[in-house]
Amino acid sequence: MNTAHPALMQKKLINDPHDVVRQSLEGLALSHPHLLDVHYDPHFVRRIDGPIKGKVTLISGSGSGHEPLNTGYVGQGMLDAACPGAIFTSPTPDQYLSALDAVCGDQGALFITKNYAGGVLNIGMAMEMAQEQGYIVESVLVNDDVAIDDPKNRRGMGATVLVEKMAGAAAEEGRPLNAVTAIARQVAAQSRSMGVGLRSGASPLLGHPTFETRPDMIELGVGIHGERGRYEIPLTSADRITEMLLNPILDDLPLQPGDRVLAMVSGLGGTPLQELYIVFRHLHHLLEARGVTVERRLVGDYITSLDMAGCAITILRLTPELIRLWDASVRTPALWW
Amino acid sequence: MNTAHPALMQKKLINDPHDVVRQSLEGLALSHPHLLDVHYDPHFVRRIDGPIKGKVTLISGSGSGHEPLNTGYVGQGMLDAACPGAIFTSPTPDQYLSALDAVCGDQGALFITKNYAGGVLNIGMAMEMAQEQGYIVESVLVNDDVAIDDPKNRRGMGATVLVEKMAGAAAEEGRPLNAVTAIARQVAAQSRSMGVGLRSGASPLLGHPTFETRPDMIELGVGIHGERGRYEIPLTSADRITEMLLNPILDDLPLQPGDRVLAMVSGLGGTPLQELYIVFRHLHHLLEARGVTVERRLVGDYITSLDMAGCAITILRLTPELIRLWDASVRTPALWW
Numbered sequence: 001m002n003t004a005h006p007a008l009m010q011k012k013l014i015n016d017p018h019d020v021v022r023q024s025l026e027g028l029a030l031s032h033p034h035l036l037d038v039h040y041d042p043h044f045v046r047r048i049d050g051p052i053k054g055k056v057t058l059i060s061g062s063g064s065g066h067e068p069l070n071t072g073y074v075g076q077g078m079l080d081a082a083c084p085g086a087i088f089t090s091p092t093p094d095q096y097l098s099a100l101d102a103v104c105g106d107q108g109a110l111f112i113t114k115n116y117a118g119g120v121l122n123i124g125m126a127m128e129m130a131q132e133q134g135y136i137v138e139s140v141l142v143n144d145d146v147a148i149d150d151p152k153n154r155r156g157m158g159a160t161v162l163v164e165k166m167a168g169a170a171a172e173e174g175r176p177l178n179a180v181t182a183i184a185r186q187v188a189a190q191s192r193s194m195g196v197g198l199r200s201g202a203s204p205l206l207g208h209p210t211f212e213t214r215p216d217m218i219e220l221g222v223g224i225h226g227e228r229g230r231y232e233i234p235l236t237s238a239d240r241i242t243e244m245l246l247n248p249i250l251d252d253l254p255l256q257p258g259d260r261v262l263a264m265v266s267g268l269g270g271t272p273l274q275e276l277y278i279v280f281r282h283l284h285h286l287l288e289a290r291g292v293t294v295e296r297r298l299v300g301d302y303i304t305s306l307d308m309a310g311c312a313i314t315i316l317r318l319t320p321e322l323i324r325l326w327d328a329s330v331r332t333p334a335l336w337w
Numbered sequence: 338m339n340t341a342h343p344a345l346m347q348k349k350l351i352n353d354p355h356d357v358v359r360q361s362l363e364g365l366a367l368s369h370p371h372l373l374d375v376h377y378d379p380h381f382v383r384r385i386d387g388p389i390k391g392k393v394t395l396i397s398g399s400g401s402g403h404e405p406l407n408t409g410y411v412g413q414g415m416l417d418a419a420c421p422g423a424i425f426t427s428p429t430p431d432q433y434l435s436a437l438d439a440v441c442g443d444q445g446a447l448f449i450t451k452n453y454a455g456g457v458l459n460i461g462m463a464m465e466m467a468q469e470q471g472y473i474v475e476s477v478l479v480n481d482d483v484a485i486d487d488p489k490n491r492r493g494m495g496a497t498v499l500v501e502k503m504a505g506a507a508a509e510e511g512r513p514l515n516a517v518t519a520i521a522r523q524v525a526a527q528s529r530s531m532g533v534g535l536r537s538g539a540s541p542l543l544g545h546p547t548f549e550t551r552p553d554m555i556e557l558g559v560g561i562h563g564e565r566g567r568y569e570i571p572l573t574s575a576d577r578i579t580e581m582l583l584n585p586i587l588d589d590l591p592l593q594p595g596d597r598v599l600a601m602v603s604g605l606g607g608t609p610l611q612e613l614y615i616v617f618r619h620l621h622h623l624l625e626a627r628g629v630t631v632e633r634r635l636v637g638d639y640i641t642s643l644d645m646a647g648c649a650i651t652i653l654r655l656t657p658e659l660i661r662l663w664d665a666s667v668r669t670p671a672l673w674w
Contacts, residue, residue: 009552011535013575013612013648020611023575027614030621031636067610198348201609215346238350238360269609272538272644273404274357275350277364284367299368301638307609309644311350336673 010202010209010307017204021064021086028071032333035075042092044099045071046081051102056171056180057109059083059099060164061091061123065203066224069160069303072334078168079112079332080104087203087306088225090119096126100135108136108177110184112163114156115143116225138177140167140184144193144314146248147221147230155223158266158314159191161302162326165335169328187322192249193314196241197222197229201269201306220244224268224305224312238275242282245313250290253315257291262326264297264314269304271311276300279311287315296326302334347539347546347644354541358401358423365408369670372412379429381436382408383418388439393508393517394446396420396436397501398428398460402540403561406497406640409671415505416449416669417441424540424643425562427456433463437472445473445514447521449500451493452480453562475514477504477521481530481651483585484558484567492560495603495651496528498639499663502672506665524659529586530651533578534559534566538606538643557581561605561642561649575612579619582650587627590652594628599663601634601651606641608648613637616648624652633663639671 014020022040029038029045037048051057060070061083070082081099083091090113100109109130113123123139130137143151144159167184175183197219200209203226210226213219218241219229233244255261265280267273280299287294295318303312316322330337351357359377366375366382374385388394397407398420407419418436420428427450437446446467450460460476467474480488481496504521512520534556537546540563547563550556555578556566570581592598602617604610617636624631632655640649653659667674 011550011555011572011646013533013535013578013608013616015574015576015615020615023618024611024614027616027618027621027636030631031614031617031634065609065611067614072610196350198350213348218348235348237352239352241350270607270644270646271350272402272606272641273409273638274361274402274643277361277368277404278352278357279350279364280368281360281364284364294367297368299364301610304609306611307607307646309348309607 009207012204014204020204021084025084035331035333039098039102042095042098044081044083044095045074046099046103047074050080051105053105054107054174055105056107056177057104058112058164058168058171059096059109060112061085061096061119062114063088063090063225065306066303068334073161073164073332075332077172077328077330078164078335087205090116090122093122093126093129097129100130104135110167110177110181111137111139112184113139113141114160115141115154136177138181140181140188142188144188144191146192146194146252157193157195157224158264158303158312159188159193159316162191162262162316163187165330166322166325169325172328183325187316190317191314192253193312194245194249195222195268195310195312196220196245197268197308197310199270199309200226201308203306222310224303238278239282242279243286246283246286249313249315253317255290255292255317260293260295260318261287262296262316262318263287263294264302265299266303266312267301268308268310268312269301270307270309273300276311283313295323346544349541351541357541358421362421372668372670376435376439379432379435381418381420381432382411383436383440384411387417388442390442391444391511392442393444393514394441395449395501395505395508396433396446397449398433398456399451400425400427400562402643403640405671410498410501410669412669414509414665414667415501415672424542427453427459430459430463430466434466437467441472447504447514447518448474448476449521450476450478451497452478452491473514475518477518477525479525481525481528483529483531483589494530494532494561495601495640495649496525496530496653499528499599499653500524502667503659503662506662509665520662524653527654528651529590530649531582531586532559532605532647532649533557533582534605534645534647536607536646537563538645540643559647561640575615576619579616580623583620583623586650586652590654592627592629592654597630597632597655598624599633599653599655600624600631601639602636603640603649604638605645605647605649606638607644607646610637613648620650632660
């Protein structure tokens with residue numbers, strides 16, 4: 001029995017909490033029968049048309065609960081496979097290995113993962129096992145969250161979506177593994193993110209929010225695995241919150257007048273589009289006021305934390321090549337153009 | 338000062354609550370500069386490439402708070418313009434008239450609106466004024482919500498998206514006004530919807546949920562304007578809830594083995610994709626068990642009620658022509674293929 005205050009219980013459209021990941025994958029497969037194929041035990045989602053000869057293979061792994069990341073980014077121009085772990089739990093090495101066996105072409109594979117201790121450990125084991133089996137593999141760690149001071153310990157956030165899109169486009173162009181890996185690392189290196197939580201998401205296994213926020217307080221620098229923010233601050237205006245998210249990003253990723261960026265505002269799962277547009281509006285104004293051009297943009301739920309209310313801003317400094325890779329055709333459940 | 342229990346306050350990423358609609362439109366415009374143009378006072382969102390000669394003009398109106406409906410459906414293959422009212426409040430006749438002046442081509446215009454008393458009144462006035470000014474206009478009322486017994490009083494729900502997509506495709510093909518209107522009415526007539534609310538959304542003007550749900554209860558047959566459901570029932574499994582949404586739809590739209598449908602599960606704004614897939618999974622199984630083929634599908638936030646937790650199911654009985662119109666190219670913020 002749950003001990004949280006009844007008013008704080010979060011009701012969910014689920015069956016047995018232990019079946020959430022599997023049943024959600026079954027629904028994803030039924031929703032996109034012409035794009036995806038889902039394998040169970042171990043779980044991975046793969047492009048229906050793979051493996052593809054002459055193309056570097058991209059495989060991403062992440063805990064579940066961040067949808068559409070990563071399972072929604074499988075398809076032409078992005079990932080060959082995604083390995084969804086348990087809720088907020090990194091996938092296991094056997095998931096990566098099974099996915100690799102299923103989708104790897106003849107140009108080697110790049111593993112993409114967010115920088116979390118468990119994820120790094122598991123991807124390392126998967127890399128070793130893959131190499132022992134004769135696969136040529138590389139990996140990229142995404143660590144864009146400036147809420148953590150030490151870059152080595154920074155968590156992966158929205159830059160993951162951008163890395164997957166741009167490295168995916170480079171792979172689709174037939175670039176070799178070292179070039180695709182370099183693109184992925186460049187995008188990761190030129191991206192910074194910061195998030196705010198207004199209300200914690202609730203894991204289906206818990207049934208109530210991971211943490212409680214006081215009525216007039218919000219969490220700045222929040223993680224996407226149910227971690228509290230770095231700072232608890234009083235609820236303030238969307239414009240002021242936007243500034244508090246952008247400033248630490250710009251402290252760490254200095255932008256000059258004339259620079260061009262991709263600006264992303266991702267909802268965390270429980271915030272309506274209406275509010276995300278209000279944040280993007282001010283973000284756009286702030287960047288333009290510095291002489292920075294918002295050359296590309298993405299507003300919506302792209303990397304979430306179950307039903308957390310709040311959003312995260314990601315800024316990527318663009319180059320002409322990255323713009324071209326961003327604009328390249330993509331055919332996935334969550335990005336399509 | 339708000340009198341709701343502090344734990345029930347819903348924090349929002351907004352500035353002045355009275356600026357929410359306008360600032361959100363500003364953010365929408367900045368997010369899609371190559372697709373949309375927004376006009377303020379009166380507010381309407383228009384295709385950047387209109388008016389288009391030789392094409393029937395489609396204009397839809399709705400209160401704000403249902404995003405992406407309708408402003409996210411403006412673009413090639415769908416709407417020429419959308420008129421967003423205040424939160425949960427139908428747009429005024431002058432919004433429709435200004436939009437019509439801005440985007441109407443030479444083939445007349447079809448107004449699309451959901452069946453609510455205020456909306457019907459305003460669209461009627463707009464039609465009269467447009468006709469007085471010499472415009473050829475038709476209208477279609479969408480009333481797919483089977484939570485209301487009397488079809489005349491049924492509210493418009495998810496079928497609105499389908500009407501706009503298919504009538505939009507017919508207009509893009511160059512079909513005349515009477516044919517586009519007939520398509521719109523056919524889609525509306527062959528669609529039924531029903532929704533469930535787990536937690537009410539909160540209007541920015543109120544700051545707290547429109548209604549409170551008891552800890553173990555949910556609202557079945559909920560509206561999308563903050564109305565309670567038709568029935569308050571105990572929280573149960575996603576599969577059981579899916580059955581309780583589908584059964585009244587099938588009572589009203591009898592389907593035979595061999596029938597083909599479009600099945601849509603729209604989140605209401607505060608429910609993660611993970612849960613929508615779980616609902617879609619069982620919905621798909623239930624339909625297939627009856628010999629009904631789920632020929633097309635749409636799972637995500639397509640018609641929302643601010644940050645309400647819950648979802649709505651819409652079923653449309655398809656014909657080969659409707660499938661063709663659904664598959665036709667569309668280029669809008671929220672639907673793109």
